[in-house]
Amino acid sequence: MLDINKIRADFPILTQKVNGKPLVYFDNGATSQKPQVVIDAISKYYQEINANIHRGVHTLSQLATDAYETSRGKIQSHINAKFAHEVLFTSGTTHGINLVTNGFAAILKPGDEILVSALEHHSNIVPWQMLCEKTGAVLRVIPMNQEGELIMAEYDALLSNKTKIVTVNHISNALGTVNPIKYMIDKAHEVGAAILIDGAQAVPHLKPNVQELDCDFYVFSGHKICGPTGTGILYGKEAWLNKLPPYQGGGEMIKEVSFEKTTYAELPHKFEAGTPNIAGGIALGTAIDYMNEVGFDNIQQQEKELLHYGTKRLLEIEGLKIFGTAKEKTSVISFNIEGIHPYDIGTIIDKLGIAVRTGHHCAQPIMTFFNIPGTIRASFAFYNTKEEIDLMVAAVKKAQLMLS
Incomplete structure (x- = not known):
């Protein structure tokens, strides 16, 4: 099992604050953060x-x-x-x-x-x-x-x-x-x-x-x-x-x-x-x-837990739909909330320190298939935590309330 606190200490950027809030970085699908050794x-x-x-x-x-x-x-x-x-x-x-x-x-x-x-x-x-x-x-x-x-x-x-x-x-x-x-x-x-x-x-x-x-x-x-x-x-x-x-x-x-x-x-x-x-x-x-050194077995176990926990927590939000429900899946959750544009959600939760990706993710044919303009994508890495997921869920709920 990973010592998450030790792992997170390897990444200087994770101690940053964004808009006065602790950074929650869930845009790992776009680029990962860099450990100090790199x-x-x-x-x-x-x-x-x-x-x-x-x-x-x-x-x-x-x-x-x-x-x-x-x-x-x-x-x-x-x-x-x-x-x-x-x-x-x-x-x-x-x-x-x-x-x-x-x-x-x-x-x-x-x-x-x-x-x-x-x-x-x-x-x-x-x-x-x-x-x-x-x-x-x-x-x-x-x-x-x-x-x-x-x-x-x-x-x-x-x-x-x-x-x-x-x-x-x-x-x-x-x-x-x-x-x-x-x-x-x-x-x-x-x-x-x-x-x-x-x-x-x-x-x-x-x-x-x-x-x-x-x-x-x-x-x-x-x-x-x-x-x-x-x-x-x-x-x-x-x-x-x-x-x-x-x-x-x-x-x-x-x-x-x-x-x-x-x-x-x-x-x-x-x-x-x-x-x-x-x-x-x-x-x-x-x-x-x-x-x-971290170990890919450890990475997979951590990310599997984050995927399951994140899926469960996000589906508690009324009107939320996840796109991509394959049996074999890695730690990415693409979702939308009924009646709200993904960009609007992403903009508001950024003010709360949550970094996610919104849009078509350079995969427009997928969005056309689902007949949607894009999604909110939370992509987790091994240095992320369930507590960060809780912060994201709370932020999404707040944004939904503001935009409804």
């Missing part, structure tokens, strides 16, 4: 070993390179990638998805099909639409039901020899639904399709084992797993990464350059053009260490 890792890089990586024989460059590549190794171990060069540093999930779509532009032909799910974040819809416009490929959508679950019978029916890649989130950012990705991966491979898993909302809650899953690509952002913003990871199977062309041209990603011809560097450098976010990459490794 903040210190960023500061230490700039204070002690600030230098460019892979390019210098001097001591600071070697120290920075070692720290950066050690971080890559930590992430390889964390997700159980077969090789360190299958782990690419990116600026976040969106960057990783765009890197893959850019590569598939050289592979797809008119009439090929891409399957996306109805539960996707815009960053896992728009790049594929752009790819279809560029290549003549066709986008197909895996539908969802009223509980916010993907309909597997429909997925099975959509798969064919025309399907070249399937892309689906591990966990829905808007509803908290945990998708049956192992089943989806296996079915995609049966028709010879590749599959990309958007793990942005999954990695804060669980450890993905990419070899066990057998996914072709897995992407996530560092800032949702207690790491810095502007960091992320694209895992890709070695065979796929060797097949895809480079995403950007520049320094570091080349082997030899002449005005007549350029040859590209080996993995992972082929996809890591230019000077990266070195401090961020190093600190992402620190964040991974921190999360593993």
Whole structure:
């Protein structure tokens, strides 16, 4: 079991007051807060070993390179990638998805099909639409039901020899639904399709084992797993990464350059053009260490209790409806109160120190499905408490009274 007081002491921002009230931070689905060790890792890089990586024989460059590549190794171990060069540093999930779509532009032909799910974040819809416009490929959508679950019978029916890649989130950012990705991966491979898993909302809650899953690509952002913003990871199977062309041209990603011809560097450098976010990459490794020290079994237990308690308390409010009631769900509650716009609730409870997200959560097709303008989303992390949930419920009740 977690010592919550000790855990919370690791996060300086949690002691803040907002509008004179103790901060209750329930916007973890957008970004997690950062423990002091991650903040210190960023500061230490700039204070002690600030230098460019892979390019210098001097001591600071070697120290920075070692720290950066050690971080890559930590992430390889964390997700159980077969090789360190299958782990690419990116600026976040969106960057990783765009890197893959850019590569598939050289592979797809008119009439090929891409399957996306109805539960996707815009960053896992728009790049594929752009790819279809560029290549003549066709986008197909895996539908969802009223509980916010993907309909597997429909997925099975959509798969064919025309399907070249399937892309689906591990966990829905808007509803908290945990998708049956192992089943989806296996079915995609049966028709010879590749599959990309958007793990942005999954990695804060669980450890993905990419070899066990057998996914072709897995992407996530560092800032949702207690790491810095502007960091992320694209895992890709070695065979796929060797097949895809480079995403950007520049320094570091080349082997030899002449005005007549350029040859590209080996993995992972082929996809890591230019000077990266070195401090961020190093600190992402620190964040991974921190999360593993807390322990994902402990994290899951704490968040499961928060989800059950929060669901129970919120449903005590008359006129409140929760969207996303999947059997497999993580610690996200999206809800509305009858007759009141979610933005109005969010604005009032912010005055009481409660930070939630309101709107469509970059998942407009989900809101269209439910015929709503958006939701109030409370997303819990392992450092949150039941007492904070009580404060949120009281604040929502007060806002409802004011707006009714």
